[in-house]
Amino acid sequence: MTLNRRSFLGGSLAAATCPGAVPGAAEPNRNLRADVCVVGGGPAGFVAAIAAARHGAKTTLVESFGFPGGMATAGLVGPISKFNFGGKRVVDGIPWEFVERLAARGGAITDLPKGNVPFEAEVYRRVAREMLEEAGVTCLWQTSVCGAPELAKDGSIRAVTLSTAGFLSRLEANLFIDCSASGALVGYHGFGDFRSARGAAQPLSLCFHLGGVDTAKARVLVRHDNERSANPVLRAALETAMKSGRIKSFGGPWAVWGSTIRPGFVSVNATRAAADVTDPVEIAEATALMRREIPEIVEVMRGADPAFREAYVAQTAAASGFRECRELKALHRVTAAEFVSGERPADTIALAAHPMDRHLAGSSGQNLSFLKKPGAIPLSALISAKCPNLLAAGGLVAAEPTAFASIRVQAQCMATGQAAGTTAALSARAGCAPKDLDASAVVACLRVRPQNARGQ
Numbered sequence: 358m359t360l361n362r363r364s365f366l367g368g369s370l371a372a373a374t375c376p377g378a379v380p381g382a383a384e385p386n387r388n389l390r391a392d393v394c395v396v397g398g399g400p401a402g403f404v405a406a407i408a409a410a411r412h413g414a415k416t417t418l419v420e421s422f423g424f425p426g427g428m429a430t431a432g433l434v435g436p437i438s439k440f441n442f443g444g445k446r447v448v449d450g451i452p453w454e455f456v457e458r459l460a461a462r463g464g465a466i467t468d469l470p471k472g473n474v475p476f477e478a479e480v481y482r483r484v485a486r487e488m489l490e491e492a493g494v495t496c497l498w499q500t501s502v503c504g505a506p507e508l509a510k511d512g513s514i515r516a517v518t519l520s521t522a523g524f525l526s527r528l529e530a531n532l533f534i535d536c537s538a539s540g541a542l543v544g545y546h547g548f549g550d551f552r553s554a555r556g557a558a559q560p561l562s563l564c565f566h567l568g569g570v571d572t573a574k575a576r577v578l579v580r581h582d583n584e585r586s587a588n589p590v591l592r593a594a595l596e597t598a599m600k601s602g603r604i605k606s607f608g609g610p611w612a613v614w615g616s617t618i619r620p621g622f623v624s625v626n627a628t629r630a631a632a633d634v635t636d637p638v639e640i641a642e643a644t645a646l647m648r649r650e651i652p653e654i655v656e657v658m659r660g661a662d663p664a665f666r667e668a669y670v671a672q673t674a675a676a677s678g679f680r681e682c683r684e685l686k687a688l689h690r691v692t693a694a695e696f697v698s699g700e701r702p703a704d705t706i707a708l709a710a711h712p713m714d715r716h717l718a719g720s721s722g723q724n725l726s727f728l729k730k731p732g733a734i735p736l737s738a739l740i741s742a743k744c745p746n747l748l749a750a751g752g753l754v755a756a757e758p759t760a761f762a763s764i765r766v767q768a769q770c771m772a773t774g775q776a777a778g779t780t781a782a783l784s785a786r787a788g789c790a791p792k793d794l795d796a797s798a799v800v801a802c803l804r805v806r807p808q809n810a811r812g813q
């Protein structure tokens with residue numbers, strides 16, 4: 358569909374002078390307006406917003422937490438995987454610029470051969486926020502997009518309802534990018550679908566950090582042994598505790614120096630609980646189980662490895678993490694076969710390097726399959742097939758579960774964020790729908806690191 362600038366912008370501009378009603382509210386608290394609205398400020402969303410703003414779009418980022426980083430900072434997951442394949446960098450651009458700035462602030466280790474980047478969550482928040490501010494992004498923290506987006510006659514999204522501490526506002530935009538991982542936009546109007554059949558989705562995990570670990574003696578640290586991130590002694594002890602019924606939520610296999618970089622601290626990704634992500638009661642029960650069992654898991658670790666004898670829980674994640682939820686109904690869904698083939702379609706906007714790593718619900722195992730060549734992620738997997746002004750990135754990219762099990766990690770989510778933000782900004786400038794944009798123009802933009810207007 359080709360839209361001239363007037364008709365493409367027409368719906369939302371008309372609405373700007375005649376605010377629509379927010380369902381259930383007398384009138385919205387504020388009426389806001391942007392060229393590009395990014396929902397979710399995780400690895401995909403904060404990079405998408407920076408990219409859109411650097412390409413000249415008036416960009417608003419809406420994020421439920423009070424800081425950027427999503428699962429990286431609220432969920433304490435790490436390291437940032439994976440920038441390298443076969444020792445060569447496959448993700449550059451804004452994601453690698455972010456990592457360099459993180460390292461310059463003493464918040465990351467960047468020289469691991471596989472391109473995994475351990476980091477300090479607090480520094481991550483700060484650097485991401487600084488980059489958003491420098492790019493001129495309007496960040497609406499502690500604000501959630503709620504309910505079904507309001508549609509224009511042509512089926513495009515005209516506006517979304519925002520909730521800040523229960524007060525409702527309304528935000529109109531020309532382009533919307535769903536980076537919420539759960540599908541704050543993709544979940545409505547048939548724009549998306551569940552990635553896996555109910556009950557077959559990967560399980561939830563709740564990560565935590567331990568202090569008081571003798572990291573000089575701890576047997577396995579990602580820093581020194583990037584082949585084996587599992588600690589076999591801890592894993593055996595936790596499996597024994599599972600078999601005896603002492604704990605129920607061990608999903609291993611990690612106790613690694615993955616997301617922390619300071620001596621004495623390790624990040625632990627060891628809990629696992631299956632839940633239907635559409636069911637608040639199941640999520641609450643799974644999260645409660647994992648929270649309840651963390652002290653017991655730590656007791657097992659203290660008894661199993663002398664390096665952990667003095668370990669204590671320094672911090673637990675603010676939220677448990679869903680490894681998969683919805684996905685966009687896109688122009689193209691990446692199949693497992695094309696992904697592992699290593700072929701690169703002309704609209705390839707990012708390369709994946711992480712193994713296809715599917716965690717199994719109901720056991721501590723995982724299906725892990727290593728790539729022989731980097732997997733290609735095409736732009737068409739980010740563009741909605743149903744809604745003319747909707748894109749998605751990160752956890753919502755259209756891909757079969759096996760391919761997604763590689764794409765789902767942070768470096769690739771950031772790279773898809775940059776592609777989605779760039780596409781949205783170019784579409785807004787050209788006054789056309791993303792699917793009518795010349796994909797080669799987007800690919801060409803991604804080869805150059807976009808700068809802020811101030812040259813930063």
Ligand SMILES: Cc1cc2nc3c(=O)[nH]c(=O)nc-3n(C[C@H](O)[C@H](O)[C@H](O)COP(=O)(O)OP(=O)(O)OC[C@H]3O[C@@H](n4cnc5c(N)ncnc54)[C@H](O)[C@@H]3O)c2cc1C
Pocket residue numbers: 396397398399400401402419420421422426427428429434435436437438439500501502503536537538539541561562563564615626677678679680750751752753765766767768770
């Ligand atoms: C347990 C676990 C372990 C993992 N381990 C690793 C690892 O070791 N290395 C790695 O690289 N990756 C890991 N991952 C994957 C990593 O978390 C994802 O790659 C990454 O977080 C996805 O980024 P995202 O931006 O798509 O989503 P998220 O990080 O989930 O961010 C989504 C953001 O959207 C916000 N949001 C959601 N709904 C709304 C709404 N309605 N309104 C406003 N904001 C909203 C959320 O608050 C959140 O900040 C792990 C994931 C899990 C669950």
